[in-house]
Amino acid sequence: MEIPLYFYQAYRDLDRLSPGSEDTTLKAIDKIDININDELYVLDIACGVGTSTIQLAKYFENAEIEAFDLFKHYIVSLDEKIAENALEDRVFSSVGDMKDPDFANEEFDIVFCEASVEIMGFKRALDEWRRLLKPNGYMVISDVSWISRPSGESVKFWKNIYDEVDTIENKIKQIESAGYEFIDYVIVPKRDWNNYYQKLEKNLNSLSGDKSAKDFVKQLKKEMDFYRNHSDDYSYVFYVMKKC
Numbered sequence: 001m002e003i004p005l006y007f008y009q010a011y012r013d014l015d016r017l018s019p020g021s022e023d024t025t026l027k028a029i030d031k032i033d034i035n036i037n038d039e040l041y042v043l044d045i046a047c048g049v050g051t052s053t054i055q056l057a058k059y060f061e062n063a064e065i066e067a068f069d070l071f072k073h074y075i076v077s078l079d080e081k082i083a084e085n086a087l088e089d090r091v092f093s094s095v096g097d098m099k100d101p102d103f104a105n106e107e108f109d110i111v112f113c114e115a116s117v118e119i120m121g122f123k124r125a126l127d128e129w130r131r132l133l134k135p136n137g138y139m140v141i142s143d144v145s146w147i148s149r150p151s152g153e154s155v156k157f158w159k160n161i162y163d164e165v166d167t168i169e170n171k172i173k174q175i176e177s178a179g180y181e182f183i184d185y186v187i188v189p190k191r192d193w194n195n196y197y198q199k200l201e202k203n204l205n206s207l208s209g210d211k212s213a214k215d216f217v218k219q220l221k222k223e224m225d226f227y228r229n230h231s232d233d234y235s236y237v238f239y240v241m242k243k244c
Contacts, residue, residue, distance in 0.1 A: 006213035008073055010203050010220065017048040017074075018115035019193040019236060020142075025052050025114065028186045028238035029059055032110065032138045036060050040109040043132060046070070046098050046116035050078030056112060057091050063110075066103070068096035098125075105131045111139045115236050118144060118162045122171065126178035133243040139180065145171055145237040147187055154233040157226055168237060180241035188236040197224045 011017055034040070040063035044053045047067035057065050065087075069075055075093050082091045096102055098113070099120050111132050117125045122143045133139060144158070146167045158165040166174075168185060175182045204220060207213045 003071065003073070004212065004216075006207055006210055006216060009207060010200065010213075010216070012203055014196075014199055014203070015049065015051045016115075016196070019188055019196040020052075020115060021192045021195070022051070022055055024186060024188050024192055024238070025055055026059070028140055028142070028240060029056065029112070031184045031186070031240045032140070033183070033242075034109065034138065037062055038109075039063065041107060042066070042110045042112065043101070043103065043108045044068075045101065045111065045113040045129070046119070047074070047078060047093070048114075048116070049074050050081045050093070052112070052114050053078055053091060053093075054081050054085055054087070056110075057085070057087050060110075063090065065091045066094070066108075067091065068094045068101070070095065070097055099128075101129070101132060103132055106134045106137075108132050109134055109137050111137070113141045114238075115142050117141050118164065122164050123174055123178070126175060126180070130179060130243060135243060137243045138183075139241050139243070140238060141241075142188065142236045142238040143171065144234055146233060147235050147237070148232055150233040151230060154230045157230075158234070165234065171237070171239060175239060175241050179244050181244050183240040183242055185240065186238040188238070190231050190235075193227060193231065193235070197227070200224070 040060050042056055042063050042065045044067040047053045047069050053065060053067040072095050075095055078093050082088055111129055144165050172182050204217045207217050
């Protein structure tokens with residue numbers, strides 16, 4: 001897949017590729033009822049630049065972490081973080097597609113995916129990734145969800161982007177229908193969105209002279225403005241569940 005240079009420039013030097021923070025990710029993984037000192041096997045799907053991958057490795061100190069992303073550019077960034085943190089013996093990266101993860105059935109104690117499941121869809125991910133988990137294994141997925149009764153503008157906006165945006169209650173029902181025990185959820189706070197957009201906007205402004213990036217920049221700024229005007233309606237929500 002050919003990715004234009006301006007795409008990478010837009011996200012240059014960001015510590016993550018979506019709204020979030022280490023504090024929020026910690027709140028989510030802290031809800032996993034498992035001995036963090038065990039020799040666990042963890043999968044980070046669509047790991048991006050690998051900030052959460054490294055956090056998983058530090059939290060589960062005896063775990064081996066497999067992390068993959070579709071874009072080699074971001075795997076290079078993760079590899080740099082692995083080396084900086086001397087985690088070469090426990091964290092392993094690869095290029096891969098979330099729609100066809102190349103791992104054996106019942107291989108992982110934990111499957112983690114932050115802010116990218118909309119690429120394939122929440123319900124499909126629940127069904128297809130379930131095979132990767134050991135019995136009683138845990139899955140942690142964040143997805144865009146309504147956090148209050150949404151405005152008509154928000155419903156129309158998201159229908160054209162990702163039609164699986166739904167209430168937290170309905171997401172929980174989908175989790176249980178897919179054969180998981182629902183454990184808890186964590187809403188990504190406005191603070192994380194605002195910090196992320198502040199950094200992203202600086203990069204977008206630096207692309208103002210690139211005519212080839214004009215439509216791309218315009219769309220991202222439209223999404224940022226829309227969130228700022230409708231931030232009470234939606235957010236990413238981490239869902240923590242256990243394979244039954």
